[in-house]
Amino acid sequence: MAARKAAKASNVSATELTQYYRDMLLIRRFEEKAGQLYGMGLIGGFCHLYIGQEAVVVGLEAAADEGDKRITSYRDHGHMLACGMDPNGVMAELTGRIGGYSKGKGGSMHMFSAEKHFYGGHGIVGAQVPIGAGLAFADKYKANGRVTFTYFGDGAANQGQVYETFNMAALWDLPVVFVIENNQYAMGTAMKRSTSTPDIYTRGEAFGIPGEAVDGMDVMAVKAAGEKAVAHCRAGKGPYILEVKTYRYRGHSMSDPAKYRTREEVQKMREERDPIDHVRDLLLTGKHASEDDLKAIDKEIKAIVNASADFARESPEPPLDELYTDIYAEAN
Amino acid sequence: MATEILMPALSPTMEEGTLAKWLVKEGDAVNSGDILAEIETDKATMEFEAVDEGVLGRILVPEGTQSVMVNTPIAVLVEEGEAVPDNAPTSAAAPAAQSAAAVEVAPSGHAEQDAPLPALRLTQDWPQDTPVTQQTVREALRDAMAEEMRADEEVFLMGEEVAEYQGAYKISQGLLDEFGARRVIDTPITEHGFAGVAVGAAFGGLKPIVEFMTFNFAMQAMDQIVNSAAKTLYMSGGQMGAPMVFRGPNGAAARVAAQHSQDYAAWYAHIPGLKVAMPYSASDAKGLLKSAIRDPNPVIFLENEILYGRSFDVPQMDDFTIPFGKARIWREGSDVTLVSFGIGMTYALEAADKLADDGISAEVIDLRTLRPIDYDTLLASVQKTNRCVTIEEGFPVASIGNHLSAYLMQNAFDWLDAPVINLTGKDVPMPYAANLEKLALVTTQEVVAAVQKVTYK
Numbered sequence: 001m002a003a004r005k006a007a008k009a010s011n012v013s014a015t016e017l018t019q020y021y022r023d024m025l026l027i028r029r030f031e032e033k034a035g036q037l038y039g040m041g042l043i044g045g046f047c048h049l050y051i052g053q054e055a056v057v058v059g060l061e062a063a064a065d066e067g068d069k070r071i072t073s074y075r076d077h078g079h080m081l082a083c084g085m086d087p088n089g090v091m092a093e094l095t096g097r098i099g100g101y102s103k104g105k106g107g108s109m110h111m112f113s114a115e116k117h118f119y120g121g122h123g124i125v126g127a128q129v130p131i132g133a134g135l136a137f138a139d140k141y142k143a144n145g146r147v148t149f150t151y152f153g154d155g156a157a158n159q160g161q162v163y164e165t166f167n168m169a170a171l172w173d174l175p176v177v178f179v180i181e182n183n184q185y186a187m188g189t190a191m192k193r194s195t196s197t198p199d200i201y202t203r204g205e206a207f208g209i210p211g212e213a214v215d216g217m218d219v220m221a222v223k224a225a226g227e228k229a230v231a232h233c234r235a236g237k238g239p240y241i242l243e244v245k246t247y248r249y250r251g252h253s254m255s256d257p258a259k260y261r262t263r264e265e266v267q268k269m270r271e272e273r274d275p276i277d278h279v280r281d282l283l284l285t286g287k288h289a290s291e292d293d294l295k296a297i298d299k300e301i302k303a304i305v306n307a308s309a310d311f312a313r314e315s316p317e318p319p320l321d322e323l324y325t326d327i328y329a330e331a332n
Numbered sequence: 333m334a335t336e337i338l339m340p341a342l343s344p345t346m347e348e349g350t351l352a353k354w355l356v357k358e359g360d361a362v363n364s365g366d367i368l369a370e371i372e373t374d375k376a377t378m379e380f381e382a383v384d385e386g387v388l389g390r391i392l393v394p395e396g397t398q399s400v401m402v403n404t405p406i407a408v409l410v411e412e413g414e415a416v417p418d419n420a421p422t423s424a425a426a427p428a429a430q431s432a433a434a435v436e437v438a439p440s441g442h443a444e445q446d447a448p449l450p451a452l453r454l455t456q457d458w459p460q461d462t463p464v465t466q467q468t469v470r471e472a473l474r475d476a477m478a479e480e481m482r483a484d485e486e487v488f489l490m491g492e493e494v495a496e497y498q499g500a501y502k503i504s505q506g507l508l509d510e511f512g513a514r515r516v517i518d519t520p521i522t523e524h525g526f527a528g529v530a531v532g533a534a535f536g537g538l539k540p541i542v543e544f545m546t547f548n549f550a551m552q553a554m555d556q557i558v559n560s561a562a563k564t565l566y567m568s569g570g571q572m573g574a575p576m577v578f579r580g581p582n583g584a585a586a587r588v589a590a591q592h593s594q595d596y597a598a599w600y601a602h603i604p605g606l607k608v609a610m611p612y613s614a615s616d617a618k619g620l621l622k623s624a625i626r627d628p629n630p631v632i633f634l635e636n637e638i639l640y641g642r643s644f645d646v647p648q649m650d651d652f653t654i655p656f657g658k659a660r661i662w663r664e665g666s667d668v669t670l671v672s673f674g675i676g677m678t679y680a681l682e683a684a685d686k687l688a689d690d691g692i693s694a695e696v697i698d699l700r701t702l703r704p705i706d707y708d709t710l711l712a713s714v715q716k717t718n719r720c721v722t723i724e725e726g727f728p729v730a731s732i733g734n735h736l737s738a739y740l741m742q743n744a745f746d747w748l749d750a751p752v753i754n755l756t757g758k759d760v761p762m763p764y765a766a767n768l769e770k771l772a773l774v775t776t777q778e779v780v781a782a783v784q785k786v787t788y789k
Binding site: 100101102103106111113119120122123129132141142161167168326327329 | 626
């Protein structure tokens, strides 16, 4: 884990800092609620929680501009909330209801928002990586100055298609930021047991793609790195790799007892490196916010999350004729 | 001693070629490895090197001669000081005299290219007074892409060798010149990756045409085709999908063995969310490809290398398209329905001709698209003929024919006077040996035999 130096050096304003606190807290509380609903049998199938990794998407969204695109794997709830998708629509998709982003037909791993430029939500490890480069290809073709954030994990970093994509992205100078969310475990396999080199960000070197490691528990460090990467892409210099070192507190999915690591390891992370506590400390010690201010935010977030859970419970299941819709698009 | 230099086969499917240019003249000394001539195949212009040493005694086929059959003597090599023997062929007689014989020794075992094609019988795809030109399937495919690229800035072509090389099978010939490197893009040899990039470009608002050098290599891209391209519209609740075409040659070519000879029609037809077209004729290749490019869904467009060089009537129209899900009745008949698609149509039509000689009247239906399938035409035909034989080159288990048989059993049980017979490729990986390859593929004779069986003749 990289040193925690970027926080002090950052020129983030108090307003922005408060916003990051709020955004990260929304993800945390939303995911806790999703875990609860899963336990109650309201959410089925696979459900991969983002708890612990919140600073990654919040920091990178802070570096994005309107119109930039994002695409990720199945651990996608945080990305959707961070890019401004409606928590009600996300939660209702988790419960498989018509009010969900995919009308209940996609579920936790397959959600999309054309409006927010969120291109999924992909259930096959690594498959989103060439697709992300393809989104960037379309932007370059249209010369619209947009950048695509293509997220994948340390596990997906061992997929062959990632390197096929690195090659083409570099060859064609595609405006894509490859964000490797290294949470140190590919499901139950610790990185050192699956990955031949400890620094995944160096894997772009063979293709001439610059990369760097980022402290993913520090939202301002992530934002600063994101801005640098985005500037690189927008300048027409091609792709950029950010290996964001982070940690998930929960199991790989809801059904994972996480026996492959010690309780102490997780506890140590939570106590010493929690990204939300970190910002909370900065806000309080810098006198940017009072305990009461933060309590008000906590309360507001809780209300949003509870409302999303209510919506997700009350929204009806999709009508049966939805079985046969959206298989083919009609010609205009 | 004089040696004949024969017209070489320079590609697996080459049966004839153009002798574009002689680089030596009569009387020149020739060493092995010297370039003798430039020969244009259906795919490329190749340099033809001398194998033996000697003096070029006589050129038998002048440069510029088209349609020189493989194995035709094109020149005579003599030893220094030796005269050209009197019994050597002369230039005038050579190509014509040899061409018929050469067809018989052509290695592929497939129907010869210049066989007369049956006239359109029933389905009229264009107004009767429309002028037509003879065009190869290859030219028709190129024209379809060029027309759609002219009409829509969002359409682009990517694949291996599509740009500077002008296409591994020359389908994209001339497109780079017209549309430039922004829209005609050579990819690295990385099917999984570039298929995914194209899916992303489609999500991002473009209309990619992805050329697979052959569909054998698309197996590496199967996850992106099936999981990403075909399913996203459904998984996104209709918010976004992949308006794109995956196209390229599919099925057995000639003598390229197991890994390069497979028909994927049934594989792709299995997947909801994909559309699948498999044209036989040049007009269908053109009309269906134009429809495929405009279709807002991912389309698998299965071509055939052997058909690329065949010529058919193509209407001269500003905007000629063929809709998906509409079969073509090539030949009307009353005794049996032959259903096929792609190169299988070759056998169906040949068999129908032979059967007619025996007084059996076969109706021949080309499905043209396998998703959607024109069940109505099939059903109406079987209700008339009461017998059906399906013909395809794919493997027998879970074939398209199996599916059609099941459909007919459920929907036309009382009309059937005989079990439906499915003719397919044999249940073996494609062998290399010429005789075994021939045995592995479906043949016209098998179609005739199957019809005799269902008509109890």
